[in-house]
Amino acid sequence: MPIPLRPAPAPLRKQTSHHGVSTLPPALQTKICELLDIQYPIIQTGMGWVAKPELVAAVSNAGAIGFLAAATIPPDEVEAEIEKIKALTPRSFGVNFLMDAPGADVISDAIIRQGVKAAGYNRAPSADLIQKLKDAGVVCVPTCGAVKHAVKAEALGADIIVVQGGEGG
Template sequence: MTMTLINELLGIKYPIIQGAMAKISTSELVSAVSEAGGLGVIASGGMTTEQVREEVRKTQKLTDKPFAVNVMLMMENRDDIIDVVIEEGVKIITSGAGTPKPYMKRLKEAGVIVMPVVPNVDIALKMEKLGADAVIVEGMEAGGHIGEVCTFPLVSAATQALSIPVVAAGGLSNGQSLAAALALGAKGVQMGTVYLATKECPVSDAYKEQILLSNETSTVVTGRKNGAPVRNIRNEMTSHYLELEAKEVSRDELEALTIGSLYKAVKEGDMVNGSVMAGQIIGTISTIKTVQELHDEILEQYRKVSLPKI
């Protein structure tokens, strides 16, 4: 049987994956997404190995539905995190910031579905050749660390070039964008920013309020000159960063400006000096909902999509 959508591969109700957001995608949000029919994804970035194990076990207590762990392959403890995934019986991973090649044999033997997040088709083809089960192609409209290709051309090219399922990510938040992604040939979507405005999301109230107040022009990309572009909501920190970047100061000096900045935004509610990561889709987000309400709304919008006859 030909797979129609990614939820068939993953054993979930809807073809919706929650993007992994460092310091945000923990058991509280992840379990809520999985319980509501999507795929919750634990963001292991910045966690110790034992913290990852703890989050996996917490999530397993909160839901019996499938969930994933995102493994950032530049992390020093990546080997240990892969061990935790296998030891704790997690059956799905997403990966980024490196190649999963050294771990593919072990992961496949353990029955783990591997879905790398990639910024272009060349890398997607390499992941397919390695034996990835699917790829998540993320356009530069996304929040956080991004590539340089927009979502629509990236998804269009990837679905033509690959034989494995393609999941669209970047700039997606509602039923209309789900319909658009599937129309381009994607088998599902990954959404991140839209979950920031959910009741279960463990970010500061100030962060959630900033999401509601922002629009599609509120974000800015820092780090392009150093080859590490990141999309944030514009504030004093990003303005200072761009000023220093224009003066071509050292990478160390730029990194010093951002140390701890994500924690400041997520936990302390510092919208001035914090790194308020969000995608360009924030202009479509106007209310705080539960994850279940969000999914219900997305599916209702999707089912109402009708295209004019040509």
């Protein structure tokens, strides 16, 4: 079933009713919104076999940020998947991958070459690879399942940390 790709609505503007009270909820702008250039502080993580270009673009077009699941794609095909996303949305998106997997360098090079806004990662993060991404202006968004991993991720330069419970894949 195709996912409808609709652009996000324009940012909320202050409106008043005939009583002079705002009828719209306030816009929720956070540091995450600023870092990722998104409208809503919502991150769709890179769910293996699910987070494909169509889902990533739909989420990004809705004003959040979608992440491509590169961990389940051969590394030499990731760049083509990034190009598919770019054809579907002009908005920010990310690519999620396993740093300890073969081809992680190929994926990170594609992220940098294609100007992807954010990189999500987990498993044995490499300080050198994280620094390479950061030097290229990529927002680093690791997923952590334990406090000790989050502390390490922060020490290695994470910009945002996604916390995943035991139910996560």
